[in-house]
Amino acid sequence: MTTPTIRQAPAAPGDLPLLGHTLSLLRRDRVGYLTSLQPAGDLVRLRIGTRPFLVLNSPELVRRVMVEEGKNFDRGRIFQKARPYVGDGLFTAEGSEHLRQRRMVQPAFHKGQIERSVRIMNDVVRDQVASWRPGSTVAMDREMHVLASEIIGQTMFRAPEAREVVDLARDELPALLAGLGQRTLLPDFLARVPTGVSRRFDAACDNLRAAADRLVAAYRDNHGDLHDFVSLLRSARDARTGTTMSDTEIRDQIMTLLIAGIETPATLMSWAMYELASNPGLRQRLEAEVDEVFGGRDLTPADLPALTLTDAFVQENTRLHHPLWILMRRAVNPLTLGGVRVEPGDEVLYSPAAMQRNPSIFADPLRFDPDRWLGDAPTQRMQQAFLPFGLGNRQCVGDAFAWVQMKVTVARVVAGRRLVVPAGYRPKTVVSSIVHLDRLPLTVHSRPRAAAVGGPDHTEGHES
Numbered sequence: 001m002t003t004p005t006i007r008q009a010p011a012a013p014g015d016l017p018l019l020g021h022t023l024s025l026l027r028r029d030r031v032g033y034l035t036s037l038q039p040a041g042d043l044v045r046l047r048i049g050t051r052p053f054l055v056l057n058s059p060e061l062v063r064r065v066m067v068e069e070g071k072n073f074d075r076g077r078i079f080q081k082a083r084p085y086v087g088d089g090l091f092t093a094e095g096s097e098h099l100r101q102r103r104m105v106q107p108a109f110h111k112g113q114i115e116r117s118v119r120i121m122n123d124v125v126r127d128q129v130a131s132w133r134p135g136s137t138v139a140m141d142r143e144m145h146v147l148a149s150e151i152i153g154q155t156m157f158r159a160p161e162a163r164e165v166v167d168l169a170r171d172e173l174p175a176l177l178a179g180l181g182q183r184t185l186l187p188d189f190l191a192r193v194p195t196g197v198s199r200r201f202d203a204a205c206d207n208l209r210a211a212a213d214r215l216v217a218a219y220r221d222n223h224g225d226l227h228d229f230v231s232l233l234r235s236a237r238d239a240r241t242g243t244t245m246s247d248t249e250i251r252d253q254i255m256t257l258l259i260a261g262i263e264t265p266a267t268l269m270s271w272a273m274y275e276l277a278s279n280p281g282l283r284q285r286l287e288a289e290v291d292e293v294f295g296g297r298d299l300t301p302a303d304l305p306a307l308t309l310t311d312a313f314v315q316e317n318t319r320l321h322h323p324l325w326i327l328m329r330r331a332v333n334p335l336t337l338g339g340v341r342v343e344p345g346d347e348v349l350y351s352p353a354a355m356q357r358n359p360s361i362f363a364d365p366l367r368f369d370p371d372r373w374l375g376d377a378p379t380q381r382m383q384q385a386f387l388p389f390g391l392g393n394r395q396c397v398g399d400a401f402a403w404v405q406m407k408v409t410v411a412r413v414v415a416g417r418r419l420v421v422p423a424g425y426r427p428k429t430v431v432s433s434i435v436h437l438d439r440l441p442l443t444v445h446s447r448p449r450a451a452a453v454g455g456p457d458h459t460e461g462h463e464s
């Protein structure tokens with residue numbers, strides 16, 4: 001018997017002529033749709049337009065593609081399509097060029113660099129939290145975007161000229177990501193339709209690229225070594241090839257960092273604020289932990305390991321609200337995957353967000369429950385299926401940075417304020433290249449008897 005090809009793999013329901021499953025994949029609850037495919041098997045075939053894709057529904061198959069067979073796959077068509085817009089940085093580069101870039105960028109994310117960033121993160125969040133007036137209602141989605149962009153800005157770019165590009169990234173990223181999703185995912189005949197989204201996308205890319213070019217020129221003309229991300233790239237020489245980075249390459253890495261490093265943490269931190277506001281019992285336990293660990297002083301890297309409940313809270317938040325609904329790979333060599341023959345050019349996809357909601361792996365998957373990560377509670381299968389930063393040679397270069405940033409943010413907010421969900425509010429998600437939380441208004445209260453730095457007001461707190 002011959003091995004079935006990808007076209008002969010079991011099809012997901014709802015295959016339409018010409019469009020395939022494109023409409024199901026574009027509906028608002030895409031994660032729900034991808035989760036609904038899990039009972040159909042570890043491998044299911046979808047079509048986007050007329051192109052077939054294999055959906056990987058098990059953590060074992062994801063590991064095979066990303067790690068064991070990693071050299072047999074590249075990022076694929078979507079990233080190829082993104083390259084003219086977002087540049088040829090770490091996110092879109094392939095093969096030996098990707099490895100060269102990775103070796104040069106990685107040192108910016110070493111442990112020592114991240115530890116040095118903790119103080120900046122602490123200060124940025126502390127000041128932002130202190131600006132939330134008790135009794136007021138704060139647009140928390142916006143606040144978390146400001147926080148994420150400030151943290152990237154202050155930890156990675158020390159030149160004063162960076163302010164322009166960081167502010168621009170904060171403001172233009174939603175338009176950029178919405179357009180990027182359409183340009184790369186839709187069949188070409190639909191992606192080229194000149195809509196408002198498409199025009200805003202082109203303008204956002206042009207503006208960001210021009211501002212990043214100006215920043216590279218400012219470093220070249222006005223600054224020596226500022227001991228930051230751009231200085232590191234300017235002086236980096238790849239040990240294996242002896243090559244350095246051109247101004248254009250540095251510009252592309254700056255764009256990559258801004259595109260990859262703001263929106264995802266901002267989204268997860270917004271959800272974290274929502275969960276803090278929605279779970280008063282949990283918030284009290286977190287308050288007890290942060291008071292005990294760093295009380296009324298600033299947070300240091302040495303405090304982080306003791307914040308175990310905060311860590312479990314961040315982990316559960318990252319599990320339940322993962323913003324990446326789809327990741328793709330394209331085969332460059334033939335192989336067999338789960339009994340299906342995959343030929344060069346065939347594409348596979350998996351959804352971190354859906355995998356982390358798989359009910360056969362996570363009991364009661366839609367319930368927010370940080371305790372599932374504490375002590376002996378997590379099973380081996382849960383740990384295998386929790387892949388928020390991907391796997392293998394394309395694993396997120398900012399994973400440790402993002403984790404520390406989310407932990408510091410949650411700890412500092414808990415230390416300084418109490419948040420309450422306004423009556424009648426229901427969270428709503430919006431999908432662009434990522435799934436994010438739409439408007440999040442939260443009411444802010446002081447913490448009674450809070451000994452916290454950055455929130456020393458003495459107004460009476462209100463219990464939620």
Ligand code: HEM
Binds near residue numbers: 391
């Ligand atoms: C919680 C927030 C974040 C999440 C959930 C996340 C998730 C991911 C995932 C899943 C990948 C792998 C994509 C793939 O396999 O195709 C990735 C790659 C990447 N991420 Fe993150 N990320 C986050 C934050 C950050 C931050 C803060 C930065 C930078 C400061 C960053 C920079 C990157 C870059 C440059 C890549 C491409 C790496 C490569 O291909 O070598 N990310 N991210």
